[in-house]
Amino acid sequence: VVEEYSEVARHYRIKETVGSGGFAKVKRAVHLPTGEIVAIKIMDKAALGSDLPRVKTEIEAMKNLHHHHICRLYQVIETSRKIFMILEYCSGGELFDYIVQRDRLSEGESRTFFRQIVSAVAYMHNLGYAHRDLKPENLLIDDEQNLKLIDFGLCAKPKGGMSDHLYTCCGSPAYAAPELIAGKSYMGSEADLWSMGVLLYALLNGFLPFDDDNIGMLYRKIKAGKYDTPDWLSPDSLILLKQLLQVDPKRRITVDKLLNHSWITNDIGVPVEWHSKHQMSVLDEDVVTEMSVHRKVSRETMKAELEKWNYDYLTAAYFLLLKKKTSGRPVRLQMTLDSQPHPVVAV
Numbered sequence: 001v002v003e004e005y006s007e008v009a010r011h012y013r014i015k016e017t018v019g020s021g022g023f024a025k026v027k028r029a030v031h032l033p034t035g036e037i038v039a040i041k042i043m044d045k046a047a048l049g050s051d052l053p054r055v056k057t058e059i060e061a062m063k064n065l066h067h068h069h070i071c072r073l074y075q076v077i078e079t080s081r082k083i084f085m086i087l088e089y090c091s092g093g094e095l096f097d098y099i100v101q102r103d104r105l106s107e108g109e110s111r112t113f114f115r116q117i118v119s120a121v122a123y124m125h126n127l128g129y130a131h132r133d134l135k136p137e138n139l140l141i142d143d144e145q146n147l148k149l150i151d152f153g154l155c156a157k158p159k160g161g162m163s164d165h166l167y168t169c170c171g172s173p174a175y176a177a178p179e180l181i182a183g184k185s186y187m188g189s190e191a192d193l194w195s196m197g198v199l200l201y202a203l204l205n206g207f208l209p210f211d212d213d214n215i216g217m218l219y220r221k222i223k224a225g226k227y228d229t230p231d232w233l234s235p236d237s238l239i240l241l242k243q244l245l246q247v248d249p250k251r252r253i254t255v256d257k258l259l260n261h262s263w264i265t266n267d268i269g270v271p272v273e274w275h276s277k278h279q280m281s282v283l284d285e286d287v288v289t290e291m292s293v294h295r296k297v298s299r300e301t302m303k304a305e306l307e308k309w310n311y312d313y314l315t316a317a318y319f320l321l322l323k324k325k326t327s328g329r330p331v332r333l334q335m336t337l338d339s340q341p342h343p344v345v346a347v
C-alpha cells in the first residue's frame, strides 16, 4: 500500500476522512509546499470497475470548469491501483446537512444560496455542459459561506452542443426531471433546471416536493408535477417554483431567464453574474515569480511549464499559491520534503 501513496505523500500530509461514497473516499490533507488545506478524493481503480469512465468524465470536465462556485481541481495523481483527485476543501460541509440542521432556510438565505447555484449552472450551460446530478449533497459550503458545486461524474457535454439530446437515465430519482424518468430523449440543460426547482423547494421548505419510499409512486408524483405549497411560501417564490417545476421541458424556464428573474433580484436589485472570477488566460506574475525562484528556473521556463496545465504538482502549487494571494496570505512556498536538505546527524 505504501508505494500507492508515496507520490501523494511527497507533497501532501493526509488527515481524516471527511466523506466516503460507493467507490471513493475523501480525505482532508495539507499541501506541504504552501500549507493550504485540500481535499483528496481517492478511488481504487479495481473497485471502480465499469464506473472508471465516470471518473475520467469528471476529471476532463473539471479541467475545463473554472468558476468561483465550482469546486476547483488542483491535481490528478494516477498510480497502478489508485486515482487521487486533489480538490478544493470546503470546511462547511454539504448544503444538505446545513438545511437539515436548520429545518428550512429563510427566503433571504435561500435566495443568497440559490443565486450562487444559478451562477454555477449558467456558467456550465454557457460552456456547453449539463451537470445532471444537482442536489444539496453536491453543493459544499466553504469557509466564506460560498457554495461550490461538486460531483461531475454524470455531467454531459453533448457533442452537438446544448441542443443535442441525451439518453442515459442518471442522477438521483427525487431530483430527476419527468422527461428523464420517462425514458424519453431529453436536454441536459432542461433537466438541470428541473433539479434546480427541486433544490429551491428543499431550501425553502426543508423537505422534497416529490417523495415516496416506493420508486413507482415517486415517479408517478414527479410526472404529475403536483407538490404541496406550505403557507410560509411567498407568492413570488410560488411563481418561480412553478416556472422551474414545469413537467413540459419546453415550457420550463431557462437559466438565462433566471439571471434577472424578479424573485432572484428581490432585495438585491442586480441580476446574477455568471462569468467566472477565475481567469486562466494570464498567469499571475507574483505566483510565477515565487515558483520560478523556488525551483531555480527562469520565469519563461516556469510560464511555459505552467501553460501546459498538466494538473501535476506544478498546477497544484500555482492554484494554491494563487488562492493564498487572493485570501491575502503571503505568496510563499515552503521547502517540500523532496527538496528539503537531508537532516544532518548531530555529532
Ligand SMILES: Cn1cc(Br)cc1C(=O)Nc1[nH]nc2c1CN(C(=O)N[C@H](CN1CCCC1)c1ccccc1)C21CC1
Binding pocket: 018, 019, 020, 021, 022, 024, 025, 026, 039, 040, 041, 071, 087, 088, 089, 090, 091, 092, 093, 094, 137, 138, 140, 150, 151
Ligand atoms: C462533509 N464535510 C464536513 C466538513 Br467540516 C468538510 C466536509 C467535506 O466534505 N468537505 C469537502 N471539501 N472538498 C470536498 C469535500 C467533499 N468532497 C466530495 O467530493 N464529496 C462527495 C460527496 N458526494 C455527495 C453525494 C455522494 C458523495 C464524495 C464523493 C465520493 C466519495 C465521498 C464523498 C470534496 C472533494 C470535493
